[in-house]
Amino acid sequence: MIIAPDNSPKTSDWRLDWPTSAGGRVASVLLKATADDFFVDEDLRSADELMAGGEHLCIRLEKKGDNTDYVARQLAILSGCRHFDVGFCGLKDRHAVTRQWFSVYRPGQEDEDAAFVGKVAENWPVLEYHRQARKLRRGDHRGNHFELVLRELSGAPDAVDAALERLREMGCPNYFGRQRFGHNGANLDRALAMDPSKLNHRGSRNAKKRGRGRSSAGSGDSKNVLYFSAARSWLFNEVLAYRVQTGTWFEPLEGEPGASENQHIMVTGPLWGDGGTDAVSVQGEIERTVVGRHPRLAAVFATTRMKPERRPLRMKPEALEWQWQGNDQLRLKFWLAPGQYATSLLGDVFEITDATRLAGED
Template sequence: MNDGGSTPGNWRLDWPTSSGRAGRAWLKCSPEDFRVDEHLADTEMPAGEGEHLFLLLEKVGDNTDYVARTLASLVGCRSFDVGYCGLKDRHAVTTQWFSLYRPGLEQDDAALIDRIGEHWRVLSQTRAPKKLRRGDHAVNRFTIVLRAVSGDRRPVDEALSRLRDMGAPNYFGPQRFGRGGGNLDKALQIDPARLNRRSKRGAKGGSQRTKNVLYFSAARSWLFNEVLAARVSDGSWRDPLPGEPAEPGDAPTGPMWGDGGTDATGDQERLERDVVAQHPDIAALFSATRMKPERRPLVARPDNLTWRWLADDVLEVQFQLAPGQFATTVLGDVLELEDRSLGPDNQ
């Protein structure tokens, strides 16, 4: 861990845990050790009719963007016409819903599904009146096998019980920031005013604008993590502060920085602005944008958390997370994880 500064190439990418870690473990020794199943909300389940073909695909070793681009090529549609709820890990076995815009082509669905089935297993299919969009799913269900688990079993069990009962800091995962914080380095090179200009679909420079949005999002997420880290360090991350914008009784939140910074007031606003003021280069990105400040829960609560020891040093953990929460950061609150998928061949 570095000193928390925002100098290019010197980014903090490992934040304080809630109670210390109970041991170490290897993560993603094989794709089969990390399974993610995406579930749509009951209210979002397709009706069986409409212009969009919904497919639930099982994929191994392919990231979401690659699958979406390949689907667009197989269908012969624009990449914009392929919808999905969120990004899924590449080094994993994942099931994920995709939507394809195919108005009036219901009679050709079976042949298309056969072609797609040559690339990925098609688990379910239906039609719906609208495209899938980010965050449309209800939960992600994880089954994760951790290997080479060190530390005594009892403190690991106790740490997992604490995680089940109290949750973990809801940090964005390091994958959001690129290798070594590379996405953050790129963010410092952005002209914020350019993000306000809408480019025509297919116009030259649209690809770079998409990348800039990615880099900008990384900067926003990093500031959230820094504020959450301050709350973890002072022990206030599970309790609202005076000035909390959330409704009474809701979980405490942190800032997704925007135009004007934060919509918190009082003590909470002062804390958030004090943290962000330590990183003026990142904060400057938001001074010329029209992005509205938003909020994100400080606590990630894994639902239906269970675990079992498959061997003395092999642990299987299962749980559900809401969209936008990271399994690796939740487990990383109780164990120091070494991602074995990031070997020399995957750098």
């Protein structure tokens, strides 16, 4: 397997737009003209699973104009607990209307739950709450329901309908969203500058030695984890881009982890770690060669002791439906699994202009 050599990107010269499944986009749209145009409702778990009781108060609230970490910190202040004692399943966009679950560690304070929820409701509408035994963590939710309005659509309606039909049936590349990489890839620049040995990241071999050390992790450590994750995600996108360009992203190649035990194995790509990838043979060679184009970024993982992981190459929305509102406006509804990006889904069909970026917001 021979792949033409490439140089690592220069500072602020990172690729942040990757190949689409059909080789191009059929229309252009304006996204997030208002916060109400981007609605997300987090799907947690069944009612039976939620009514367990415990030391953590789970609150489902609606936010608009606030990012997830800000809300988590405010909940900690209202409760008088550490920021680390507030959990959530995933980061949600600030420029949107989002319904999201948070857990707050409040042992022995069941009698005060109603009063505390009342204080929270002074800042954000509280939709429901319950007690459970454990803190919410990243990826604990089933997925997210989306309802989006795309404005100023420029393109042939028939071509848009056909592209969305294909998206519903076939899915699209499961790229990480460009927002993960910061403005012009700034998070990747910072990944190159950080000291990976200082990462306090779940999954490292040192985590057990630290025990609950993450509870006292400072903002600098959190930022390092963010930059590390951005580097890992960008390398995944580069491997997926190669698989899309070569038409090999639907079927497992020789060396796909687990393929020998499962004929219906999910096709995956690498989340890089210490040792690179656990793919072997043809697939392993492709992944190592693509990542090898960016030695400085790959070197970030040499001292982290982070175990290599896998991520599906394909994203397929559930319950995708759309409705035209005139010739230049489209309303879409769909459901995505955790870790999948609505903007990546849209970007497989549309050239997107983000209104919040036009306004200079970040």
